[in-house]
């Protein structure tokens with residue numbers, strides 16, 4: 001198998017693009033897909049300060065690497081969730097990568113430790129407030145991503161969600177007809193109200209397999225294990241189904257998710273009307289000032305319940 005572009009020996013085949021690439025041309029392909037995502041979804045420019053949420057996994061570390069190599073001003077945030085050996089290992093991978101990019105690009109890492117602020121790790125916290133671990137974790141991560149982006153005055157916050165993540169999420173939202181989630185499933189969400197950071201997903205054009213290949217080829221040392229709490233989750237089931245379809249018909253995930261984005265862009269209310277809608281329902285949390293639809297935001301409610309349960 002030879003590289004479609006330069007005809008030297010290929011290291012990876014991409015059935016959905018009917019192509020194969022050598023390492024150099026593959027890196028070019030990956031960087032090009034990210035550059036296209038940034039441009040077509042108006043994510044950010046070269047002057048903007050970007051905060052990348054990094055988990056220690058392949059996607060988010062690859063995203064940080066790619067943005068720096070494309071010449072963007074990108075720092076990162078790691079949230080230590082306190083999930084035993086999994087958090088220890090992912091923390092170590094992030095720190096090692098951060099040290100390398102601090103030396104090569106002057107980029108910096110912010111760190112938030114759940115245990116320090118909440119007095120317990122995610123698992124104990126979820127038990128205290130009688131909620132599933134993953135939804136407790138989701139609330140905390142979303143809150144901290146936004147908080148650090150706003151407090152440290154970043155222009156935009158980026159996550160490493162890839163094509164597989166977004167296609168699986170779309171499948172879940174369609175299966176349960178969650179229309180309000182469908183409306184917000186865009187790779188670029190504006191900072192609709194004061195206190196909310198702009199949020200983007202620059203990897204939505206790249207698959208999980210392509211990002212794993214990118215990380216390996218570029219010697220990015222990432223944590224291979226999934227979070228132990230995610231075992232058997234609905235998201236993993238949707239991913240498995242989509243992978244089966246993809247093997248039979250390469251390009252299925254792309255047609256599904258990009259097709260959805262195309263249809264949304266035709267019917268989507270403009271960013272201004274979305275912002276108007278948000279402004280009508282959101283106001284500052286009486287406890288922490290982050291925008292919320294209730295009087296007290298779900299993070300502050302969670303912390304209050306955890307505090308009461310402990311005392």
Ligand code: AMP
Nearest residue numbers: 053054055059060077078079159160161
């Ligand atoms: P996940 O929800 O685990 O699929 O992760 C989706 C994205 O959220 C990742 O690509 C990261 O950008 C971000 N993320 C997940 N976990 C963390 C974490 N502990 N700290 C910082 N960012 C994270």
Ligand code: FES
Nearest residue numbers: 133134137227229
């Ligand atoms: Fe949040 Fe696993 S990453 S519970």
Ligand code: ZN
Nearest residue numbers: 285288297300
């Ligand atoms: Zn609050």
